[in-house]
Amino acid sequence: MNILYVLYLIASLTFILGLKMLGSPKTARRGNLIAAFGMALAIFGTIFLYEDEHGAHLGNLPLIFGGLVLGTGIGWLMAKRVKMTAMPQMVSFFNGMGGACAALISLIEYRHLTQHTHGGLSGILNSADSEMLTRLAIMYAGLIIGSISFSGSIIAYGKLEGKIKDKMLPGQQVINIGLFLGIVLLAVLNVAGILTSESLLYAVAGLALLYGVLFVMPIGGADMPVVISLLNSFTGIAAAFGGFLYDNKVMLIGGILVGSAGTLLTIVMCQAMNRSLLNVLIGNFGGAATGSGSGEGPQGTVKSINASDAAILMKYAKKVIIVPGYGLAVAQAQHVVHELEELLEAEGVEVKYAIHPVAGRMPGHMNVLLAESNVDYDKLVEMEDINPEFPTCDVVVVIGANDVVNPAAKTDPASPIYGMPILEVEDARQVIVMKRSMSSGYAGIENELFYRDKTSMLFGDAKKMLTELVNELKSMD
Amino acid sequence: MNILYVLYLIASLTFILGLKMLGSPKTARRGNLIAAFGMALAIFGTIFLYEDEHGAHLGNLPLIFGGLVLGTGIGWLMAKRVKMTAMPQMVSFFNGMGGACAALISLIEYRHLTQHTHGGLSGILNSADSEMLTRLAIMYAGLIIGSISFSGSIIAYGKLEGKIKDKMLPGQQVINIGLFLGIVLLAVLNVAGILTSESLLYAVAGLALLYGVLFVMPIGGADMPVVISLLNSFTGIAAAFGGFLYDNKVMLIGGILVGSAGTLLTIVMCQAMNRSLLNVLIGNFGGAATGSGSGEGPQGTVKSINASDAAILMKYAKKVIIVPGYGLAVAQAQHVVHELEELLEAEGVEVKYAIHPVAGRMPGHMNVLLAESNVDYDKLVEMEDINPEFPTCDVVVVIGANDVVNPAAKTDPASPIYGMPILEVEDARQVIVMKRSMSSGYAGIENELFYRDKTSMLFGDAKKMLTELVNELKSMD
Amino acid sequence: MIDFIAENQEFIYLLILMIFVGVELISHVPSVLHTPLMSGANAIHGVVIIGSIIVMGQAEDTVSLVLGFIAVVLGTLNVVGGFVVTDRMLEMFKKRK
Amino acid sequence: MIDFIAENQEFIYLLILMIFVGVELISHVPSVLHTPLMSGANAIHGVVIIGSIIVMGQAEDTVSLVLGFIAVVLGTLNVVGGFVVTDRMLEMFKKRK
Numbered sequence A, B: 001m002n003i004l005y006v007l008y009l010i011a012s013l014t015f016i017l018g019l020k021m022l023g024s025p026k027t028a029r030r031g032n033l034i035a036a037f038g039m040a041l042a043i044f045g046t047i048f049l050y051e052d053e054h055g056a057h058l059g060n061l062p063l064i065f066g067g068l069v070l071g072t073g074i075g076w077l078m079a080k081r082v083k084m085t086a087m088p089q090m091v092s093f094f095n096g097m098g099g100a101c102a103a104l105i106s107l108i109e110y111r112h113l114t115q116h117t118h119g120g121l122s123g124i125l126n127s128a129d130s131e132m133l134t135r136l137a138i139m140y141a142g143l144i145i146g147s148i149s150f151s152g153s154i155i156a157y158g159k160l161e162g163k164i165k166d167k168m169l170p171g172q173q174v175i176n177i178g179l180f181l182g183i184v185l186l187a188v189l190n191v192a193g194i195l196t197s198e199s200l201l202y203a204v205a206g207l208a209l210l211y212g213v214l215f216v217m218p219i220g221g222a223d224m225p226v227v228i229s230l231l232n233s234f235t236g237i238a239a240a241f242g243g244f245l246y247d248n249k250v251m252l253i254g255g256i257l258v259g260s261a262g263t264l265l266t267i268v269m270c271q272a273m274n275r276s277l278l279n280v281l282i283g284n285f286g287g288a289a290t291g292s293g294s295g296e297g298p299q300g301t302v303k304s305i306n307a308s309d310a311a312i313l314m315k316y317a318k319k320v321i322i323v324p325g326y327g328l329a330v331a332q333a334q335h336v337v338h339e340l341e342e343l344l345e346a347e348g349v350e351v352k353y354a355i356h357p358v359a360g361r362m363p364g365h366m367n368v369l370l371a372e373s374n375v376d377y378d379k380l381v382e383m384e385d386i387n388p389e390f391p392t393c394d395v396v397v398v399i400g401a402n403d404v405v406n407p408a409a410k411t412d413p414a415s416p417i418y419g420m421p422i423l424e425v426e427d428a429r430q431v432i433v434m435k436r437s438m439s440s441g442y443a444g445i446e447n448e449l450f451y452r453d454k455t456s457m458l459f460g461d462a463k464k465m466l467t468e469l470v471n472e473l474k475s476m477d
Numbered sequence C, D: 001m002i003d004f005i006a007e008n009q010e011f012i013y014l015l016i017l018m019i020f021v022g023v024e025l026i027s028h029v030p031s032v033l034h035t036p037l038m039s040g041a042n043a044i045h046g047v048v049i050i051g052s053i054i055v056m057g058q059a060e061d062t063v064s065l066v067l068g069f070i071a072v073v074l075g076t077l078n079v080v081g082g083f084v085v086t087d088r089m090l091e092m093f094k095k096r097k
């Protein structure tokens, strides 16, 4: 058992170190492997070295290994098969599994406790044995948080997969708050010995599952990355309660680390979009049916351009900067855009991609997307580094991006995105915007950029228009 | 006693928070006050609420308060009276006091332990009571580290005050290592029960004091800030051993925090100078008698200029950047340089100061120095921000700086300062260098900048030459 | 309250320090790494699997066995899937650099 | 060794986390703040004064009293001088900003 404690200590260290290394691009991958190594230590250490108070080792080893093998097989396959662009829902799914695991542990321990105590639940409650009551309270906490995390994550998964639509009941916020308070109240009354039904815990589990669904349901699909990050920290806390239950340090450290880091990460993600967490959770900004931000839209005329003119502009430019956005991901046009880039480079045009930190729908979305089509990593330039380059750029091609190039973020204090740093494409000599219509993006607001003299609109689906551009360029030679 | 534990918890939090806030310019001052508040809580909490195992409160309160009042009076006066530029030696002095305090605690506890155990030291050693032996070992650790920190800090103080010169005995490194091993060996043999003399501990204390002296003595005066930072972390560790001895969490947290933060700070300070800690401690790079870095000096002719020509150049410039260095501090010319700045601004010249992170002899030296003469904080521009401005600058005036403007850091891989970022003054149209001679600075190497066509040397003491410049400017109107 | 804090001192110190470490770890991370970081953290909370192993190893009746088995499988999914997905994401980032 | 680690688990976790916090706190500090930071840290290790107060409050013979008194005075010097000097330094930095 003493060796196990040392293994747990080492595993805890790998978690801390791994998380730290995940925070910097150079070390991130190694950090992940280190944490995985620590996890393996902790798991196999537990299987072989764990002893209960009476010094007995764990039984049911074949079944345990069966579970491990099964889980590894499924998890590995899913993780290896998933498309790069479906990563966020994958994370959400795995997160849900962790939450369910935490909830199940509480359930089983509850059964165990009530079966092995004289008089069952009433016996425990009447004994007023503070240690047992504490255990009961911890079980409730793990159960509630784990269940919410499970059902919430599954809904988030469904939304990102496009299988579940945003839905808001009338008065939903009130229902949610009421339900949550109800759940907590039931648990408290049970532990306090006022409610004594042995099946109460199961009812609470059901309600918590329901709450998870209702909690995530009304939040706009586009906000799912934030919600997943939040549910991620929930599962962390549920795991920490597990650590509490077994007085197990590595569960405690792993859980609390993720709980606190996840909470901060959630807040930081909101900040990058210039919004508050509350606004994401209850606001309707990212929801389905929103009005445009600030009253009237901009006035002016819109110039449109066709693919062949656009191709000529680019072909004779010295420097072209491509600004990819959410629309590129929707159209799955990452491969065509890479082809366009190569054609232009062959003509001697310098091509770069300008990556806005919150372009797309999850942090790093554009990096992941373009990496999939083997775009050279050096060509992806972060916002701060590319902004000074726009003045020396002949043509900017905005592909399915909208909010991240909206000048209102700098000029209009009334705009919901006011204060968010943007890609300053207006500094370039010429801007081509490729999108299907004049409709707005994630923030639901108009974009004056489209009305500027420099700007020409190339209307159409990104993949289709890019293919046309590529064909035009090829036919010109 | 329980309330005391809560107070300790709060104090620990204020230490963590305070240190964190000290790390950012905006919150630093508040952070310091918060930590001070926590310290007051811990001190007064201890005085009034501490209870020993038998529930007895502390006695000798009048004497304790007497000590507090006396220490506060002296400390306050010294801290308030010290000149800004003498801050580092002040810090060193206070650090030494902390070290002495830690060492004294060990001494007194040792006396207490031997007097109250049957058979004195031999009794303890023979009993083989592991708890008592642990206490003895902790006392030794606190005593040794505290004593080294005390005497080392006092020597560092003396060096910075200019009262003690660098001195290196022949074979000193070997003597030092031998002495240190000897000290550790004596302590170990005592705790192991092999040596049993009751006065051994006092001998060890004496040797540790001697070691502190010998440790700091050969290190160049210019490296004292690094040494002080290191001794600072030593005292932190000594305090942590105190916390260990009394099982006192707040001493433990305060001590370890400072121990680990201080160690990292020491390393970071070395990195900023592009050196390793080992190199500072045993290298002779910063010492008194060093040869010039890389063999032959640069060839070429040096152009010198007189004060009146220099004044004309500056008067008709649009933009002047002043690069202050160690020489400005030596010459105590901070007030005159401010006067020069004001005269030039009155002429319509834009004046800024370029602050290199390791200009001078302690981090922030230039900030502190110039703040003393009320230079506007906004005029002090950090290296990264000012470097792009040099190309648009007409005249750069380098005052008593040398290494921080040495182009060898960028061009000569053999140079000891290679890789250190420098102020790129060569990008300006004209460079005036004000120093007394052609001799080298801290790193002991030649500076090619002085031989460049753009460069004119204004030889003389910084204060004297600045005063001449000021008079020239005044007489021109 | 005060007595509770005093009695659980060690634990509270541990808790506070851990929370602090978690927060510090995240506060200087570039935003492109947010997704892999979230995913890595997701894998780490899979440590909850240890609880399910213990529960399973001590299970006696069939219901506990079945539930425990499910818990182990789900926990493994979280751990393995989490680390593998994170690795794949990070692989994308490093490509040809 | 292993038994020692196992027995002092809590303490070792505490130690490691504290060291980690100390390191993290420093790693993103601009270099102009190094001197005030050093000075602030210097004041904080003055917490050793608590040990001297305890020792003094339990001292019985004159030698202990005298040594204890000196320790209290020196510790106070460290604390008070440290915080005041740090405050003065930081005051310089903020001036007219």
Ligand SMILES: NC(=O)c1ccc[n+]([C@@H]2O[C@H](COP(=O)([O-])OP(=O)(O)OC[C@H]3O[C@@H](n4cnc5c(N)ncnc54)[C@H](OP(=O)(O)O)[C@@H]3O)[C@@H](O)[C@H]2O)c1
Pocket: A222, A223, A224, A225, A226, A272, A273, A324, A325, A326, A327, A328, A330, A331, A357, A358, A359, A360, A361, A362, A363, A364, A365, A399, A400, A401, A402, A403, A404, A405, A434, A435, A436, A437, A438, A439, A440, A441, A442, A443, A460, A461, A462, A463
């Ligand atoms: N990255 C993150 O972590 C994250 C997470 C959540 C939310 N967000 C938010 O998401 C936004 C991202 O900005 P963004 O500029 O990338 O996207 P955006 O502002 O949402 O705009 C995307 C644009 O793409 C166009 N589009 C959609 N499908 C298309 C297709 N098939 N072909 C061509 N165009 C298509 C749409 O216009 P049409 O309909 O006219 O084609 C839309 O205006 C920001 O507001 C950000 O705060 C980011």
Ligand SMILES: NC(=O)c1ccc[n+]([C@@H]2O[C@H](COP(=O)([O-])OP(=O)(O)OC[C@H]3O[C@@H](n4cnc5c(N)ncnc54)[C@H](OP(=O)(O)O)[C@@H]3O)[C@@H](O)[C@H]2O)c1
Pocket: B222, B223, B224, B225, B226, B272, B273, B324, B325, B326, B327, B328, B330, B331, B357, B358, B359, B360, B361, B362, B363, B364, B365, B399, B400, B401, B402, B403, B404, B405, B434, B435, B436, B437, B438, B439, B440, B441, B442, B443, B460, B461, B462, B463
């Ligand atoms: N800031 C820190 O934390 C710290 C700590 C330790 C070491 N250091 C090191 O110190 C160096 C700092 O660079 P630096 O450019 O500020 O100084 P420096 O390279 O040491 O050069 C100072 C120059 O000032 C001149 N000088 C001395 N007294 C003068 C006077 N009264 N009037 C006019 N000039 C005078 C000297 O030349 P003359 O003799 O010809 O006049 C000398 O060359 C770096 O190498 C850094 O690594 C920094």
